[in-house]
Every structure is written in C-alpha cells, then in structure tokens.
Amino acid sequence: MLAARRTYGLGRSTLSTSAVAVSRCSRLGALAHATTARCRSTRIGSTRQVPAARQQHFSGGSAPGANSLSSSPGVGLGRQAGCGRRPTQLARKKGKTEWVRYQNMMHQRTGLARRDQLSSMRGGVVGPSVNNDAGSGGVETSADSSAAAAAAAAAEASEPDVATPTAAGSSVTLSPPATMATTSSESTAVIGLGPDDGDLAAPDTVPPIATTRQETSSRISSEDAVITDLDSRREAALNAELERKFGTEPPQLEEISGKTRRRRSRGRGRRGAARAVEGTANELQHEPPSAVSGGGGIAPAAESETGELNEVPVGEAAGPITGMSGDGAKPASGEGTPRSKSADESRRGRRNRRGGDATGDGRGGGSLGRGGRGKQAAAASEGWGGGGEGSEDSYSQQQGSAWKNVHAKKKLRWLLKGLASDYGVQEMLARHHISKHTMSKLLRVFEDLVLDHPDTAFPGEAGQKLQEEMSSLCYHPKFQADAVLMKRPIRTRTTSGRSFTFSSKQPKRGREGPFVKERNDVVEKGLIPRLVELAQESYADEIEATKRMDSIVDLRNPQQGFPLARLRKRRIIYHGGPTNSGKTYQAIERLKKAGADRQPGDGPAGLFCGPLRLLALEVYEQLNSQGVYCSLMTGQEKREVPFATHVSCTIEMASTVNEYEVAVIDEIQMLADEQRGPSWTSAVLGLNCPEIHVCGGMEGAVLVEAMAKETGDDFELREYQRKTELVCAEESLGNNYKNIQPGEK
Ligand SMILES: Nc1ncnc2c1ncn2[C@@H]1O[C@H](COP(=O)(O)OP(=O)(O)OP(=O)(O)O)[C@@H](O)[C@H]1O
Secondary structure (H helix, E strand, C coil), X not given: CHHHHHHHCCCHHHHHHHHHHHHHHHHHCCHHHHHHHHHHHHHCCCCCCCCHHHHHHHHCCCCCCXXXXXXXXXXCHHHHXXXXXXXXXXXXXXXXXXXXXXXXXXXHHHHHHHHHHXXXXXXXXXXXXXXXXXXXXXXXXXXXXXXXXXXXXXXXXXXXXXXXXXXXXXXXXXXXXXXXXXXXHHHHHHHCCCCXXXXXXXXXXXXXXHHHHHHHHHHHHHHHHHHHHHHHHHHHHHHHHHHHHHCCCCCCCCCCCHHHHHHHHHCCHHHHHHHHHHHHHHHHHHCCHHHHHCCCCCCCCCCCCCHHHHHCEHHHHHHHHCECCHHHHCECCCCCCCHHHCXXXXXXXXXXXXXXXXXXXXXXXXXXXXXXXXXXXXXXXXXXXXXXXXXXXXXXXXXXXXXXCHHHHHHHHHHHHHHHCCHHHHHHHHCCCCCHHHHHHHHHHHHHHHHHCHHHHCCHHHHHHHHHHHHHHCCHHHHHHHXXXXXXXXXXXXXXXXXEEEXXXXXXXXXXXXXXXXXXXXXXXXXXXXXXXXXXXXXXXXXXXXXXXXXXXXXXXXXXXXXXXXXCCCEEEEEECCCCCCHHHHHHHHHHCCCCCCCCCCCCCEEEEECCHHHHHHHHHHHHHCCCCEEEECCCCEECCCCCCEEEEEHHHCCCCCECCEEEEXXXXXXXXXXCHHHHHHHHHHCECCEEEEEEXXXXXXXXXXXXXXXXXXXXXXXXXXXXXXXXXXXXXXXXXXXXXXCCC
C-alpha cells in the first residue's frame, strides 16, 4: 500500500479510503460490493486514482486484463461503465427517460474528462481505464488480497519513480454477460480507447460530443437489439412449437416495438408475462387450425378440433417459454365437438387465462410477456372475425360463423347488456315508445337472432356493415371496464383494424372519445333503427300501450293532460289592471248571466275560482243573495245548493271534467306561486269551458296569452284603470273590529 501511495502520489486519506474499499471487497468478493467499490473509486480524490493492488484484486490477478495495463486516462468505456451498473438499469431504477439518462451519462463523462485534463496539466497522474473484457462472461473478483498486493508491488517495481499512466493502468475486468459482450466491445471500439491507445491524457483526448452521443445511442440500441433478440427467440420458439403441433402457421401477434414492450412490461412484471404467455397459449390452443386458415364461410368451431389439438397440453403448446400450472397442463376436452359449444372448455380456458401458478421465464418483457398483450392477442385470435392470422381479411368471409364463437357470444352479451343499461340507448328507444321492459326482452330476442340467424338479424349490405361495426364494438365494454378498473388508458385494436384508446375516466360531455363517437355512429344510425324495426314486428301491442301511457304521463306538454279542454275552442278574456279597479266585478257580472237557458238537472253553468275560502264564500253569498243559485266548494266545507247553476270554489276544487258555460279565475298572478301555482295553471289549461274570464294584475297577461297560444285558444285582453286614487286611511281601526264599515254593496 505504501508503494502504491508513493507511486501514485496519493494523499494518506485517499489511500486509506481506497484501502478500506479494497479490503472490503476482498472480504466479500461479491459482485455488488465490487461494484460499490468501483463506484467509490471514481469518487475518491480529485486525482481519481485506483491503486494497482485494488485493480488487480478486481481483475483477480490472473484475469486477461490484469496485465494489460492501460495507459488510457480513463475516458473510455471503462470509465463509462465505472458506475458499476448498466446505464439502462440505472435509468430504470430512477425512472428517468432516455434523454435524462443520456444527459446524466454525458455529465458524468464530461466531469471525468475535465478531471483528467486538470490532472495532466498539474503533471499528476491519471487513472487507469477500466477495461471491459468481453470474454469472461461475468464479474471476476478475487478474495486474494495478497495477490493484489503482489501485483501492486510489481507495478511499483516496474515504474518506481514516475507516476505514468502506464503504471496506473491496471485493468478491472467487469464483463457483462455473454449477450452484452458485443455491445461493450463495440462501444470501446467507437471511442477508440483500449489497452493499446497509449497516452491519452492530453486535453484533446476528450471525445467529441458527437462521438459520445453516437456511442451512447449505439450502446442503447445494442441493448435493445439484445433484448429484442431474446424476445424474438422466445416468440420464434413458441411459433415453431405451435406450427409443429398444428401444422399451420400460428396467429401473428401484434407488432409492437421493443421499447413499448419494455415500458409496458415494467409495470407488470413476470407474473403478467407468465399469465400472458399462458393465456395466449390457451387461446391458441382453443383456436383451431381451420380458423386460422380462414375457412370461407365455414364455422371455425365446426371445422375444429382434431385429435392432435385435443392431445396438446397447454404446457407443451407454450413450449420452452413457460412452465404451466396443473390446470394449464390439462389437455383440452371436447374431442370432436365444436369448440364453441363446449362450455367446459370455455370455463377451462377462462381459468387458464387467469394464470394460476404459472411462472414466466426471464424478464417480463418477452414477446408474449404481458397480460394485456396476451389478452389482446387472444382477442385478435378468438375474435368475431374468425381469429388468427388474417382475421381482418377473413372476417368478411366468416360473418355468419363468427357469431358462433363462444367468445363472440360473450362479447355480444357484453355489448347488449351495456346497451340495456345505457341511458342514451334507453332514451333513443323511448322515443319510439319502447319501454325499458320491452327493451330487455327485445335485446334477448335480438341476441338469439344474431346468434342463430345472423343474416336475418343484419339483412342487406348495410346489415353486413352494421354487423362488422358491432363486432368492433364488442371489444369496447370489456376494455372500457378494464380501463376504469386499472385506472389507466387502454389502447386496443378492433377487428376492423381501427385502434381505440379507452380512457379510465368518464369523458366529459362534448369531449367524448372515439368510443362514444363510434358508439353513436353505429348505435344511432345502425343498431337502433334495426331494434325499432324488430320491436315493431314482435312487440306491437306493448309499443301501442306504451304510447298511450306516454301521452298521459308526459309532463313536458301539460296542456295535453286535459283532453276535454283540448276538444273545444275556448276564449280567454284577461281582465287586467290595478287593485280595486273593478276587474272581478265585471267578470262576475258576466258570470251571473250564465246558465240562463239551463234546465234543472243540467248542472252548474258558471264557475268562480278564487285563492281563498273567504273569497269563495263572499262570491257564494253575493250570488245567492242576488237570486243566482250557487254552491260553495272549498277544501274545508261543501255547500251544495239545490238546482244551483253556479259554483263558487277555491282554485284547487275546480273541476276540469265538468262542463261550464262561463268560468272566472281570480287572482291569476298566483300562477307564480311556488306552492299553489300549478292549480292556476291547471285551471287555465284544463277548464272545460268555452268562455273563461281571468282576473289579475297586468303582469300575468303575457304568460296567459302564451298559454292560450299553446292550447290554441283565443285570447282577449281587457285592461282596467282605477276610478279613484287609492288612499290609505289616516287613522287605524284602533284595534276595534267595531270600526269596520261595509264596503262593496
Ligand atoms: N262598475 C262598478 N259598479 C259598481 N261597483 C263597482 C264597479 N266596479 C267596481 N266596483 C266595486 O269596486 C270594488 C272593487 O272592485 P273589484 O273587486 O272588482 O276590483 P278588483 O280590481 O277586482 O280588485 P282586486 O284586484 O283587489 O280583486 C268592489 O267592491 C266592486 O263592487
């Protein structure tokens, strides 16, 4: 150690720290600790020295790079790899993007190059480059610290006085796995820094930015290539196995980039990979070869299971990729029977797709290594379009048979169930007087019709288009639910080749995504008219009954709630003006004349409606006192006068069924009352009377006129003015009711 200190001119503290690091690595001798020590060595001191003994210790003394002391200042790959982990791993761990990862790498490299430059300008020593040896296939460490010390002594002996880069150029052999060997070697070659590069401590040895970027991108792309190669090899193995079993080309899965695959797999891990592989294998097993080949109108299920298929365990189908669970290893049942008819098989496939205790192989980013991917691939292979390779092409040829697919049935039920609970669909059908009850029955009939007679369910060319669109829609409810449950957007492709992204949130009104828009296009223009047509054929009576009910309970047009009033032409005379201007007086004068030609037993001919019982009582007394027989009808009491030709009542007691000759509605401004307003509205709209006198302030004239226009009645406005000015009494009644004097006579 002392020799090493003299050689490299290190301070005591630096040396001691390095020594601690070396001794620790010597004791542990594990990859993690060696890596830690390496990282620490790059941080120790401004001179960034690594004792020769320690470097030799890393290289195991006898490693190929141990004696190839590099004179490089360490700006090359060894320096880049000095952090001990692949940059990709670091970036993944820190969740950084490619750009951030690249920037960090550049910063590190630039900083190290500057320190090398400073060291050389001071005449100091420069550190060794850490040479990545491509041939060792792993990290070589040694617990033999004595060998390291001996190597350091040898280095000191060869270069006793001058701290040269050559003397410092011990090599640390930290080789990546065999798959990464090419990458490391290539990177080193690009930089041009290797054991034979000589003295590169001069400032101009800092690699240009372009070169560094090229090296970085090359390294990353090389790693991607390696991973993609692994994926493709897994997929190729599975395809070869399936082709050998089924004798045909297996369904092609969706092509996605390696970057996308890794990003997706990062959040799902190995379990998702195993589940996806297993699920895909099951789907592929359930998908017969005939379906893959696209049988020109022949049901894929009918053509299906050969004995070979039934004998293929799922685990075998998955080949070398995964080890299957017990459930997954069970052979498919239903020998010789159509696949879609086998409920047991369907359940088994469902159970298998859940993954069981299957374990995946390797990293989760395998070519089939995702749950969603497997699901999507399964959808592509199982789908309504006949499944498998060329499903989109062969879909149109298999329209009739596609519905017999058991998965297509489920999707159809999802779709119809979603439609049944969709308020928009309910409203659209309600416009055609199809009630919710009728709709549920109709959808069941429609489902049977689609499954049993698809040509009848979708007649004509437009029907074929609708059927195709519906098959696309069938993916939507499930994926929409997945998006909501998984709280992340889900992107998928339909059998018609279009891709949709399902949001995890309910879209805001007016900002509907492609699902909603597409649903509106297909459902409103295609499916709803077909359902209405079907309902009119099958449930004509129910539609007619609903139509009558709708006409009664529909409150959007209240005037339609009084059919007797609507049967006659009415005339509404509005008496408007300030209080005590004689409006009611004139109306009652007209009321008195009603029923002159009435015979006994014909019933009342005149009606007075007021807001108060006392007002009704007042009119009742007034009319009877003047020889006009009038009954009193209030909520509190009822006074029926024999042979009465008139009725005085509170507004709530007015009948819209009885026929009157003349009616008076007083205090019409009470229309605006929150509690009792509807009573005046009903009276105005519903009195079965050809002549209606309405009394009140002028503020209600516009509204009554609009109501008359709505009901088709005539409207006449009579405006009144006070004869005398309204003057308040100068003195109060003195709290003595005896001071009240008679008013109107
Ligand atoms: N032409 C008239 N001849 C005799 N009395 C009249 C005449 N016009 C109005 N009156 C009397 O004036 C008083 C007020 O009349 P009326 O109640 O009809 O006014 P109004 O405008 O309906 O008042 P409100 O708006 O408070 O109901 C009543 O006592 C009524 O008898």
